[in-house]
Amino acid sequence: MKNKSGFLNQSIKTFIGFYVLIYIFPFPVNHFPYGYMLISQHIDSAKGSLSLFVGKYVLGFENLEYVPLNGSGDTTLDYISLVSYGLLAALISMAVLFLVRNKSRLDQFYHLILIYARYFVGLTLISYGVIKFLQGQFPSPSYLALESTYGDFSPMGLAWRFFGYSDLYKGFMGVAETMAGLLLLIRRTQLLGALISITVTANIFLVNLSFDVPVKLFSGHLLFFSLLIALPYLRSLIDFFLLHKPSQLTSIVYPLTNKWKKIIYWGAKAYFVGL
Incomplete structure (x- = not known):
C-alpha cells in the first residue's frame, strides 16, 4: 500500500x-x-x-x-x-x-521545476509591479473616459478606470507585486514570497474573472505555480499556524561543488534579476 x-x-x-x-x-x-x-x-x-x-x-x-x-x-x-x-x-x-530506474532523479527534476516556476512567477510579478509605477497598465482616466457614460464601458474598461483613478492603490499593488517577485528570487525567502504571491495572484485572478479581463488562464497559472512553490512547506505551516506546534522549515539545498557551475549560476541569476 x-x-x-x-x-x-x-x-x-x-x-x-x-x-x-x-x-x-x-x-x-x-x-x-x-x-x-x-x-x-x-x-x-x-x-x-x-x-x-x-x-x-x-x-x-x-x-x-x-x-x-x-x-x-x-x-x-x-x-x-x-x-x-x-x-x-x-x-x-x-x-x-x-x-527511469533511479526514482530519486524524478524528485530532483521536480525540485528543479519548482525553481524554474519560482523564477518565472518572480520575474513576471516584478514586471507587473514596475509597470504600475510607469502609468503603463492602469493609466489615469483621460478626458474622453471622464466624459463617457457608465454604459459605454466594458467590464474590463470599467475596472481599468477604477484602478487608474487612485495612485495610492496602484502604488500598493505595485509594491506588493514587486516585493513578492523579489522574495521569490531568493531561496531563503521563497516561502514568504510564495505566500505573498498567493494573495497577490489570487486577487489578480479574481479581478480578471470578475471583470472579464482576457488573461484569466495566465493569472490562474501564476496562482497555481505560487501554490506549488509553497506546497512543500505545508506541513510546517499547519504545525505552526493551526496546531501551535514547534516547527522548523526544511531547506532544500542544491550543492554546487564545481567552480564553473557556481559562476554560471550566479551570472545567470544576476542577469535575470537585472532585466
Missing part, C-alpha cells in the same frame, strides 16, 4: 513537473537579445500547432487558427492548449516513469 501511494505521489509530481515545463518554456529564452526572433517564436508556433491538432482531431473543433501575440490569453485555442499540454505531459510522464 505504501509503495502504491509513493508511486502515485511520484507520478503526480512528474506529470505536474512536465506540465509546468511545457507551459512556461521557452522562458527565459525570450529575454535574451534576439531570443524571441530566433527561438521563442518557433517554439510558440510548435505549441500552437499541437493545440490546433488536438482541437481539430481530438476535440472536434473547426475553424481554429493560431494567432501569435493577439493580445488575449483566453481564446478557444488557449483553452484547448490546456488539454494539449496535459496530454503531452501525461505521455512524457508515462515514458519517463517507465524508463
